Amino acid sequence: MASLKENRRRYVFAALLLVLIYFCVGFYPFHLKGPPASEQANGAIALPAGEVQFRAPGIGYTESAPSWLKEAISTSRFEVALEIRTADKEQYGPARIFTLSSDRFHRNLTVGQWGPDLSVRVHTPYTSADGVPPYSVKNVFADSDWHRVAVRIRPGNIEICVDGDSAIQAQMPDQILASWDPGFRLALGNELSGDEPWLGDIRRAVVRVGDRSFDYLASGALSFPKQFALTDYHAWKVVPFVNVRDVRAAARDWAINLLGFAPFGWLVAMARQPRPGVRLAIVLSAFLSFTIEAGQLLIFSGRYPSTEDLAMNILGAVLSAWLAKHSVCGSATA
Numbered sequence: 307m308a309s310l311k312e313n314r315r316r317y318v319f320a321a322l323l324l325v326l327i328y329f330c331v332g333f334y335p336f337h338l339k340g341p342p343a344s345e346q347a348n349g350a351i352a353l354p355a356g357e358v359q360f361r362a363p364g365i366g367y368t369e370s371a372p373s374w375l376k377e378a379i380s381t382s383r384f385e386v387a388l389e390i391r392t393a394d395k396e397q398y399g400p401a402r403i404f405t406l407s408s409d410r411f412h413r414n415l416t417v418g419q420w421g422p423d424l425s426v427r428v429h430t431p432y433t434s435a436d437g438v439p440p441y442s443v444k445n446v447f448a449d450s451d452w453h454r455v456a457v458r459i460r461p462g463n464i465e466i467c468v469d470g471d472s473a474i475q476a477q478m479p480d481q482i483l484a485s486w487d488p489g490f491r492l493a494l495g496n497e498l499s500g501d502e503p504w505l506g507d508i509r510r511a512v513v514r515v516g517d518r519s520f521d522y523l524a525s526g527a528l529s530f531p532k533q534f535a536l537t538d539y540h541a542w543k544v545v546p547f548v549n550v551r552d553v554r555a556a557a558r559d560w561a562i563n564l565l566g567f568a569p570f571g572w573l574v575a576m577a578r579q580p581r582p583g584v585r586l587a588i589v590l591s592a593f594l595s596f597t598i599e600a601g602q603l604l605i606f607s608g609r610y611p612s613t614e615d616l617a618m619n620i621l622g623a624v625l626s627a628w629l630a631k632h633s634v635c636g637s638a639t640a
Contacts, residue, residue, distance in 0.1 A: 333606045345536065346363065352523075352530055365530075367492065378515045384513070387511075389452055401502055431482075453468060463478060
């Protein structure tokens with residue numbers, strides 16, 4: 307009996323530890339939401355000297371897809387050269403400095419800031435539509451100095467340079483940009499949805515494709531509206547598993563959520579020995595997952611609740627609790 311009680315305590319302790327881990331993962335980086343807004347004044351200031359200051363949330367963007375984008379996709383040759391300095395060493399999202407995208411979930415390329423680090427997301431055959439996993443260069447924004455950042459893409463290779471030094475080189479297929487969308491627009495200082503602002507200064511933003519260069523700080527290259535709209539992506543999708551635009555990325559996310567909650571269901575079921583608590587595991591996993599998703603929806607920014615996550619969390623816990631029940635019953639009959 308003493309051994310059974312001790313095992314129960316161990317299972318309960320392990321389950322509670324998992325709950326703490328789930329909350330940390332679910333709410334990271336722990337940024338509270340600000341007051342809701344649907345439209346706000348553009349904080350981007352285009353200076354006559356060819357510099358753009360983002361001292362408050364703002365954006366500059368092209369009205370349509372860049373003319374060179376189709377050529378970049380067909381040749382898999384592209385380079386963007388930026389000269390930037392941050393006004394806030396703790397910006398997350400990543401906060402968009404330069405982006406070719408349609409919204410925060412679908413992009414060709416994004417150069418951004420994640421805390422003190424440079425974050426580069428490139429849509430390739432090896433990433434999701436969001437360019438995940440990203441490339442990260444540590445401590446580029448640990449100071450407020452000007453930094454030169456270049457992203458060079460050639461057939462079979464991606465290179466990221468910071469201040470003239472090659473920080474990252476990655477081998478890729480020759481047709482590395484075949485997955486890029488030719489209809490995406492270019493923006494500086496924010497996502498086109500308006501909800502990933504970057505605070506800092508840009509004094510160089512040049513794209514090179516083939517023998518041509520395009521200066522996006524030149525007069526008339528970008529539009530700077532007086533106000534810009536904020537797109538609310540925080541609404542909870544009611545019907546799961548529909549309108550999935552990237553099946554591979556979605557399947558990977560579903561698998562992570564299913565397997566992630568499997569240990570919790572198993573531990574809760576085992577804590578109820580000698581009668582495994584499958585129903586308790588279902589109730590607790592549903593409550594825990596709903597709490598995390600609701601926190602992402604209502605409290606924390608940078609995280610996006612999903613009914614798919616909720617469903618797969620519960621399913622993972624149910625399956626593992628069922629396995630725990632049958633393993634205990636099998637051991638008892640043996």
